[in-house]
Amino acid sequence: MSDTNIQIVTDMLNSMLAGDMATTVKCLSDDVVYHNLPWKPVSGHAAVRQVLDPFVEGPQCALKKMDIHHSAATDDVVMNARSELWERAGVSVTLPVAGVFTVCGGLITRWDDYWDLVTMRPLLDTL
DSSP states (O other): OHHHHHHHHHHHHHHHHTTOHHHHHHTEEEEEEEEEETSOOEESHHHHHHHHHHHHSGGGOOEEEEEEEEEEEETTEEEEEEEEEEEETTEEEEEEEEEEEEEETTEEEEEEEEOOHHHHHHHHTTO
């Protein structure tokens, strides 16, 4: 089960990298809780899209590369360490991220990403 849950998380992250938010939310439960720290948590597909669409939806996707360095799972919890390369308007940011995901019934029900706002600020200023 742990390997299956790691694959579910990896597939979801790869859909974000592809700029395919429709597929991303299909990997999430309807009542998913997404906490993209340091911001406040949100719940549900529409709220997740509201947070992520400006960065990863479609051909304007600012997420250019993602390397998952380590993944581990126990029961329904998957943790990974990854680096993400974001580019927009001539600004490039490599963001270290630690993710913690809860997977139940083949869907991600909770998603917590931990990253540093100071590192990401130059890209956020391009919005």
